[in-house]
Amino acid sequence: MSQISTDTPSQRAGFRRRRLAVHAPAFGVLVVGVVVTSIFASASANSYRHSEQTLTNLQTSLAASVIQASAADLQQKLQTPAVIAAQNGGATFAKSMSPSIGGAGSFVGAELLKLGAGAQTVAAVGASLEQPPPDPVAMTAIAEARKSNTLGVVHLIGADYQRIGYAAVASGPAGTYAVYAEQTLPTDRKVATDPTNPAVQDLVVAIYFGSSPSSQALIETNAEDLPLRGVHAVETIPFGAATLSLAIAAKGSLTGGFAANQTTIITVGGALISVLIAALVDVLARRRRRAEREAEQSRQISATLQRSLLPVRLPEIANVEMDARYQPATAGISVGGDWYDAVDVDGKLYFSVGDVAGHGLRAATLMGRLRTSIGAYMIDGDSPDEILGKIGRLLDVSADGQFATALCGWMDPLNGEVTFANAGHPEPLVIANGTCRALDSNVGPPIGVGGGYRLTTAKIPSGGTLLAYTDGLVERRGEPITLGVDRLCKAASVDLPLDRLLDHLLHELVPLQAGDDIAVLAIRTHL
Numbered sequence: 001m002s003q004i005s006t007d008t009p010s011q012r013a014g015f016r017r018r019r020l021a022v023h024a025p026a027f028g029v030l031v032v033g034v035v036v037t038s039i040f041a042s043a044s045a046n047s048y049r050h051s052e053q054t055l056t057n058l059q060t061s062l063a064a065s066v067i068q069a070s071a072a073d074l075q076q077k078l079q080t081p082a083v084i085a086a087q088n089g090g091a092t093f094a095k096s097m098s099p100s101i102g103g104a105g106s107f108v109g110a111e112l113l114k115l116g117a118g119a120q121t122v123a124a125v126g127a128s129l130e131q132p133p134p135d136p137v138a139m140t141a142i143a144e145a146r147k148s149n150t151l152g153v154v155h156l157i158g159a160d161y162q163r164i165g166y167a168a169v170a171s172g173p174a175g176t177y178a179v180y181a182e183q184t185l186p187t188d189r190k191v192a193t194d195p196t197n198p199a200v201q202d203l204v205v206a207i208y209f210g211s212s213p214s215s216q217a218l219i220e221t222n223a224e225d226l227p228l229r230g231v232h233a234v235e236t237i238p239f240g241a242a243t244l245s246l247a248i249a250a251k252g253s254l255t256g257g258f259a260a261n262q263t264t265i266i267t268v269g270g271a272l273i274s275v276l277i278a279a280l281v282d283v284l285a286r287r288r289r290r291a292e293r294e295a296e297q298s299r300q301i302s303a304t305l306q307r308s309l310l311p312v313r314l315p316e317i318a319n320v321e322m323d324a325r326y327q328p329a330t331a332g333i334s335v336g337g338d339w340y341d342a343v344d345v346d347g348k349l350y351f352s353v354g355d356v357a358g359h360g361l362r363a364a365t366l367m368g369r370l371r372t373s374i375g376a377y378m379i380d381g382d383s384p385d386e387i388l389g390k391i392g393r394l395l396d397v398s399a400d401g402q403f404a405t406a407l408c409g410w411m412d413p414l415n416g417e418v419t420f421a422n423a424g425h426p427e428p429l430v431i432a433n434g435t436c437r438a439l440d441s442n443v444g445p446p447i448g449v450g451g452g453y454r455l456t457t458a459k460i461p462s463g464g465t466l467l468a469y470t471d472g473l474v475e476r477r478g479e480p481i482t483l484g485v486d487r488l489c490k491a492a493s494v495d496l497p498l499d500r501l502l503d504h505l506l507h508e509l510v511p512l513q514a515g516d517d518i519a520v521l522a523i524r525t526h527l
Helices: 009-088 093-100 136-148 257-268 270-308 361-379 384-394 481-492 498-509
Strands: 109-115 119-126 152-157 162-172 175-184 203-209 218-221 232-239 242-250 320-327 336-345 348-359 404-412 417-423 429-432 435-438 456-459 465-469 518-525
Touching: 009 093, 009 109, 009 162, 009 175, 009 203, 009 232, 009 242, 009 361, 093 109, 093 119, 093 175, 109 136, 119 175, 136 152, 136 162, 136 175, 152 242, 320 336, 320 498, 336 361, 336 518, 348 361, 348 465, 348 518, 361 384, 361 404, 384 404, 384 417, 429 481, 435 481, 465 481, 481 498, 498 518
Parallel strands: none
Antiparallel strands: 109 119, 109 175, 152 162, 162 175, 203 218, 203 242, 232 242, 320 518, 336 348, 348 404, 404 417, 417 456, 429 435, 429 465, 465 518
């Protein structure tokens, strides 16, 4: 039997109003939830795109630093035989150039030319060149190298080949010489990404010759389709006297799979907004840690590039023990201009320590050029004052905007006598019998500021140590450098093996956040 309602119309209207009153808060929560979820979803999408772009930009800058540093390495490989030829002629060109030709070398072939009214080929090594001098394209690279005092670069393209031509020029007593070499590149422009290279791992990369990423200027890429789309970055790179364009995109999400899908997660999970906020904070924290790791990786790669411009090993000489340290600045990712070097020339130990003012590729390139030139003059048997005078002609602060300080000398291993010249550099120290003192020297102007250097001679007793260093070891902001030298002498007045002594000095004197690069060379006599 059905039940008959006896409610009046007014009672039924009240019931409807009460039901609406009960659902109103839920509806309001739903509306607020939708609005809040939409806000967070939009913010999450924007944050994800921004993070992807930031990390892509960082990866592009990192890869650009690697490519820039390779130009300095290529210039050094060509500049050394050019400097030697300018000093002695081209008789030893094949010997000095052969390590860079074929196999694991950088070039397929190279030619040495003497420049004057024209260009005369003196010697050649390696495979035949596609466009050898006096071909106009090759001469363009040589002219650029001569004009800019840096690496000349040209892009060579044929029906069945693709090469890059490089040139370096040096002048000396024997005349002005140019070294021109070519490097083979894939004809189809396709390369595989090196999985061991952290600068390009998991990235789509395209490199173009020139300042714009056009298909005609493409050098090499691992991309299936060009131009790159979506989140990507393009950076113009100075490469010697030329310019390269680098385009990079990620193969996947740089911030991780969760970040790539977090907008959908937040939208679908609006009811769990508080939990998702915590998850979002965790994602942002992971992004920050990843960015910090990327920055540290960049610094380590820069330090590796810097060390690649320094000697691989020190020479072994009877009666002499040597050790050295290089420590990069902790701030930034730029390479620097500090160096040390030691060369055995007919049983006599030549050494140099120097510092190019500033940081970055330009300072590192100049450092490599100065160290290479000093080494060439050392092998030629010039005295330290003559060497500083000669390299002083390679640099003019008013024209180049750069200068350098350097200490250059030699030591006789048979009696411990050391003779050196000083171009505005901190004076070396002698550590012996628990004491430490600075060697008073005839300090000349920095390289690039002026000339005129005089020799200083001193004797290092048996068991004594000659310590040469750059100012990053002792200089501190806001205090005289003499206080730093006093600290160094106090820390060095200990009886320790040579390697432990250098580790001790860096531990005692270098703060955790060092603001400058440091190079230290120690020579101990055992007469």
